[in-house]
Amino acid sequence: MTERNDNQITLTIQGARAERGVSLSDFESFIDNFLAALRDYDRAGRGEPTRKSGHPDKRAEAVTAFRLVRFQTGSGIATIEPDQAAVDDDQLPVGDVPLSLATLRELVSDLGSERSVPDPVVEALGKACRSVGHDGTFAIDMGSTAGSRLVVDSDLLDRIARARSNPADEEVRSVSGRLHLLDLEPDRLGIRTANGAEWSCRYPAELEERAKSLLDRILWVEGSGKLTSPLRGSMTIERIESVEEVDQSPLFTVEPVDEDELLARQGITVPQGLDAFADPEWEDETDDAYLAALLSK
Numbered sequence: 012m013t014e015r016n017d018n019q020i021t022l023t024i025q026g027a028r029a030e031r032g033v034s035l036s037d038f039e040s041f042i043d044n045f046l047a048a049l050r051d052y053d054r055a056g057r058g059e060p061t062r063k064s065g066h067p068d069k070r071a072e073a074v075t076a077f078r079l080v081r082f083q084t085g086s087g088i089a090t091i092e093p094d095q096a097a098v099d100d101d102q103l104p105v106g107d108v109p110l111s112l113a114t115l116r117e118l119v120s121d122l123g124s125e126r127s128v129p130d131p132v133v134e135a136l137g138k139a140c141r142s143v144g145h146d147g148t149f150a151i152d153m154g155s156t157a158g159s160r161l162v163v164d165s166d167l168l169d170r171i172a173r174a175r176s177n178p179a180d181e182e183v184r185s186v187s188g189r190l191h192l193l194d195l196e197p198d199r200l201g202i203r204t205a206n207g208a209e210w211s212c213r214y215p216a217e218l219e220e221r222a223k224s225l226l227d228r229i230l231w232v233e234g235s236g237k238l239t240s241p242l243r244g245s246m247t248i249e250r251i252e253s254v255e256e257v258d259q260s261p262l263f264t265v266e267p268v269d270e271d272e273l274l275a276r277q278g279i280t281v282p283q284g285l286d287a288f289a290d291p292e293w294e295d296e297t298d299d300a301y302l303a304a305l306l307s308k
Contacts, residue, residue, distance in 0.1 A: 018112055019080065021152040024087035027144030033087035040142040041087075041149070046075040048135035049111070052118050055129040055243070056192075057199055057211045062131050076111045087143070113192070117209075119151055123161050125171055126207050127242045133168050140164060183236040183244060186210050187254060190225050200248075202232065207242055214248040221251050229254040 022045075028037055051061040053074045067075070081090035093109035108116075121128050122136075140147040140163060148164040188210065192201030200222055202210040212232060214222055231254050236246030274280075 017154055018109070019090055019092045019154055020077075020112075020115065021150075021154070022087075022089045022091065023150040023152070024089070024143055024147070025149065026086075026140070026142075026147030029086045029143040029147070032084040033143060037142050038087065038089075041139050044135045044139035044142065048132045048139065049075050049114055049118065051129060051131040051135060053114050055132070056117075056201060056209055057194070061129055073110045074114050076109070115151075116153065117191075119153060119159075119161050121207075121242075122163065122167065122171070123159065124207060125167070128171060130172070133172050136163055137165065137168050140168075181238040183238050183246065185231065185233045186212075186236065186244070186246060187231040188229065190222070190228060190230050193222055193226050195219070202230070208238075208244060209242060210236070210244045210246055212236075212246045212248050214251070218248065218251055225251065225253055 024033055024038075024041060028034065033041070050063075050067065050071045053070070054061050054063070063071075076094045077091040078094040079089060079091055082088065093112045095109060118128070118132070120126075140149060148162055150160055150162045152160045186202055186204060188202040188204035188208075190200055191203050194200065198214055198216065198219065200212050200214060202212060204210065212234070231252045232246065232248045233250040234246050234248040236244055238244040
């Protein structure tokens, strides 16, 4: 039995033609469309045309470099993992995560949040679902590293397709976000902003070392860019700056705390009044000293 590791992904395929396993022809159709979705997602994210014909280039091969390590029936349950042996080191962006796994994680994140993805990706995923019947669906379980399971079906894809809009290109001069992808050939990098927008950026050779030093950090870039959809943009970078990340202190919490609990923690049992804000040792002379200190700055 093959042991599961953090890089393994489970694909559970269900549909009218997958009740007792999946036929080889249907499974081939599913895999072809699943890999096509990954290739087009990566191309769109780097500002390249999708739906390329012919044999996949080296980059496309790296994006889809997975190997099948287990298959079970009871619908069709396929376990895959990145196939590092099929990819040369010089095809990969800088970073420890295999390009195929990083691309799939980003696609699952976009789908799970119902963010806009390119039409060819939605179409390929729809064909993957229909490969096992009109009611076909498939689930992607990214394992412990992702901590979630995404079900891809016609309803999800319809919602994503309806949410897409095609606004006129909006000129943008600066962007800030996390540098999550760095590709040295060609010279491109990927920035994901706080609102989930994906920016594909070109940079000049003189900024390469600077970009390498900021991988997986928050940065600010300036240049000539366009927002081509609510969550996609491209930019030619002229300047890169790092942004200092500040640790959140224990004073704040992610989840809101009930007011009664806060009062109990602080030992407050009655209204405090304005006097509670006053320093008992503060005197008129203190006012003068404080004012003088401010004016001396």
